[in-house]
Amino acid sequence: MPDETHLARWLDDDLDGTELSAFEASFHPDAALLARRQARREWRSTLAAAIPAAVELPYPEFFNHRLAKTIREIELNPPQTHKPTSPPAPAFWRVWWMPVTALAGMTLAFWAGTQTAGVTRVVPRTNPALAPVALHRPTVYIPEHGVDAEYFTSPDADAAVIVLEGVEPIPDNLDFSESVGQITTDNLTAATENPEPTEVTQ
Amino acid sequence: MTRRAGLAVLAAALCGLPMPLASAPEDPGKTVIGKVTVTVYYATDGDAAAAGAKATVVAKAMEQRLRNTEKLRFKQYRLLGDDTQPLFRSYENWARPLKPSEEVLVKFEARNHPTPQATHIDLELWLSHKKILKTDVLLGGDHPLLVLGPEWRGGRLIIAVSLAGERNVR
Numbered sequence: 001m002p003d004e005t006h007l008a009r010w011l012d013d014d015l016d017g018t019e020l021s022a023f024e025a026s027f028h029p030d031a032a033l034l035a036r037r038q039a040r041r042e043w044r045s046t047l048a049a050a051i052p053a054a055v056e057l058p059y060p061e062f063f064n065h066r067l068a069k070t071i072r073e074i075e076l077n078p079p080q081t082h083k084p085t086s087p088p089a090p091a092f093w094r095v096w097w098m099p100v101t102a103l104a105g106m107t108l109a110f111w112a113g114t115q116t117a118g119v120t121r122v123v124p125r126t127n128p129a130l131a132p133v134a135l136h137r138p139t140v141y142i143p144e145h146g147v148d149a150e151y152f153t154s155p156d157a158d159a160a161v162i163v164l165e166g167v168e169p170i171p172d173n174l175d176f177s178e179s180v181g182q183i184t185t186d187n188l189t190a191a192t193e194n195p196e197p198t199e200v201t202q
Numbered sequence: 203m204t205r206r207a208g209l210a211v212l213a214a215a216l217c218g219l220p221m222p223l224a225s226a227p228e229d230p231g232k233t234v235i236g237k238v239t240v241t242v243y244y245a246t247d248g249d250a251a252a253a254g255a256k257a258t259v260v261a262k263a264m265e266q267r268l269r270n271t272e273k274l275r276f277k278q279y280r281l282l283g284d285d286t287q288p289l290f291r292s293y294e295n296w297a298r299p300l301k302p303s304e305e306v307l308v309k310f311e312a313r314n315h316p317t318p319q320a321t322h323i324d325l326e327l328w329l330s331h332k333k334i335l336k337t338d339v340l341l342g343g344d345h346p347l348l349v350l351g352p353e354w355r356g357g358r359l360i361i362a363v364s365l366a367g368e369r370n371v372r
Contacts, residue, residue, distance in 0.1 A: 136320075136340040143333050151337075154348075156270035160339060162349045163273050167334060169353040176282050176300045177254035 002027045008072050011037050043100050047107055070102055136160075231292030236316050237366030238323070238341075240297035240308045241284040243268070246357025250278035253355070257282055264362075274350055274360060282359070286366045289323065291315075299361070305330060306351075308363060313338060320345075321365060327351070341365050 002010070006023055009015050011033070015023055029037075140149050140162065147166040154161050243260060244253040245268070257280035260268075268274045285297040287310075294311040298304065307328040314322055320340040327335040329352055339347045346364035353359075 138337045138339050141336040143336065147334060149335060150273075154271040154274075157267045157274070157348070158345055159267065159271070160345065160347045161271055161274065162335065162337065162347065164335065164349060164351055167329060167352040170305060170330070170359070172355050174303070174305060174354075175254055176303055176305070177256035 004072055007033075008068060011040055012068065012071075013037070013041065014068075039100060040103075043103065047104065067103060067106055070106065074102055231290065233291040234288040235291050235312060236289035236321055237286055238289050238295075238297060238308075238310050239284060239286040239362075239364050239366045240299045240306075241362040241364075242282045242299045242306055243360040243362065244280040244282050244354065244357050245274065245276035245278070245360050246355070247277045248356045250280050252357065253280040253282060268348070268360065271348070274348060276357065278357075279360075289316075289321070306359065306361060307331075308361065310363070319343075325363060327361060339363065 002023060006015065007027075010020075010023055010027075010029075138151065138160070140151050142149050142164075144167075147164060150163045150165075152161055152163075153159070243264075244250070244257060246252065250257075260279040260281050265279050268276075268279060283299045283301070285299040285301060287295050287297045289295065289310065289312055291312060294309055297308045297310070298306075299308070300306050309326040309328065311324045312321070313324055316322075320342050322338065322340050324338050325336070325347070326333055327349060334351075335349065341347065341364060343365065346362050349361040349363070351359040351361050
């Protein structure tokens with residue numbers, strides 16, 4: 001019985017020259033193995049027809065190595081089915097369909113990856129540069145009794161919002177438009193705390 | 203120098219009269235690291251004329267921004283005033299958007315040096331000479347803080363704090 005590596009390579013038509021001659025001289029495959037090799041050949045033909053000829057798989061050596069390794073692992077340790085009620089599949093199908101399926105899945109996934117490599121990714125609606133601004137949760141302190149504050153960010157307005165409730169209304173008799181031009185700096189307690197008093201300009 | 207002149211110089215020194223300093227070092231804390239604009243809007247579901255004849259209409263972009271937030275949604279908006287003041291490196295500063303009225307004052311101070319993405323500031327809102335709100339905000343390039351404030355003449359005041367140059371928030 002040949003070793004698993006040579007057997008797998010023979011099934012994949014990977015042996016040639018003296019290596020193939022030596023292998024076939026020491027090994028006479030039965031009908032099941034011949035059928036497996038034929039099934040693999042047909043599957044490779046199917047894949048070759050499905051994948052455009054112009055597309056060359058990147059890193060082919062790595063791809064083939066991983067593919068052969070996966071097939072060998074599956075052949076040596078076929079997964080156990082956990083459905084005792086289902087009838088067992090014929091030995092022939094159970095042996096060959098799993099590596100072929102793995103081959104198909106890996107090939108298609110690899111090919112799909114090469115097709116999407118140049119696709120532009122969707123840009124999130126929120127500017128990533130401003131993400132810290134949108135995610136910032138400020139500390140809100142309300143020293144006045146009876147005043148409540150609600151903080152939230154408004155994505156539609158692209159703004160942070162604080163809603164104050166319970167604030168004492170500003171008297172209606174205060175007319176801001178009439179005060180224009182009447183600079184009053186007395187009683188401005190706030191300005192006394194300012195180390196750099198602001199010049200009021202109109 | 204006569205005796206009288208010498209006594210005059212001594213008296214001036216003792217009284218603390220200012221003496222010219224030829225090479226006073228610059229205070230790095232007064233370095234301007236940005237500008238902050240505080241704008242006050244009048245929002246009402248009634249007659250906007252209550253804001254006064256000098257109140258102006260609000261730019262469409264800002265009006266839309268306010269309408270996009272349910273709690274800031276009113277039928278009418280008017281611009282009452284604004285003030286842009288420098289943001290110092292170490293010192294606090296004040297904005298008086300309704301100057302010369304002191305009814306609405308905003309005190310602000312940098313928390314750290316601004317980055318291209320955001321400016322972190324401590325902020326206080328004073329209404330009628332009382333501190334109503336203290337918070338810290340990250341102001342982005344076009345990401346203001348909008349505060350729904352007190353009632354006035356059947357409407358509400360909305361105080362917007364933004365980095366200067368964001369003229370689209372008006």
